[in-house]
Amino acid sequence: MSNDKINSSKAPEPVGLYPHARKVGNLLFLSGVGPRQRGSKDIPGVTLDAQGKIIAYDIAIQCHSVFQNIKYILEDAGSCWENIVDVTVFLTNMKDDFATYNALYAQYFKDNLPCRTTLEINCLPTPIAIELKVIATV
Numbered sequence: 001m002s003n004d005k006i007n008s009s010k011a012p013e014p015v016g017l018y019p020h021a022r023k024v025g026n027l028l029f030l031s032g033v034g035p036r037q038r039g040s041k042d043i044p045g046v047t048l049d050a051q052g053k054i055i056a057y058d059i060a061i062q063c064h065s066v067f068q069n070i071k072y073i074l075e076d077a078g079s080c081w082e083n084i085v086d087v088t089v090f091l092t093n094m095k096d097d098f099a100t101y102n103a104l105y106a107q108y109f110k111d112n113l114p115c116r117t118t119l120e121i122n123c124l125p126t127p128i129a130i131e132l133k134v135i136a137t138v
Contacts (some may be wrong), residue, residue: 012036035065094120
């Protein structure tokens with residue numbers, strides 16, 4: 001059984017010591033994926049103050065960016081969007097962001113209905129409002 005570490009050349013660099021994904025057998029486990037873009041400190045849809053605290057954000061822009069980053073990792077790992085079987089979503093503001101996120105999720109996953117869990121948490125390691133944890137087949 002393989003246990004390969006995978007790092008995408010297109011997804012944002014990890015903020016810690018972990019790979020973008022690990023392949024075990026025919027399963028692909030993605031580390032948490034946020035909306036950051038590779039090679040940039042800027043976060044799509046986020047405005048920060050001088051101290052690095054969020055002063056405004058657009059959850060729709062962040063969702064599109066997260067979904068694109070997941071696609072990058074899946075493709076670089078030899079998988080694809082349609083092979084996603086499980087998604088865990090972390091939102092920092094369920095009350096304000098769930099409706100927008102849920103509508104966009106429905107567009108992206110209309111042809112693939114993976115299992116899904118959505119949780120509200122009080123913060124994420126970087127100043128973002130959404131992160132996804134994904135399991136897919138290869």
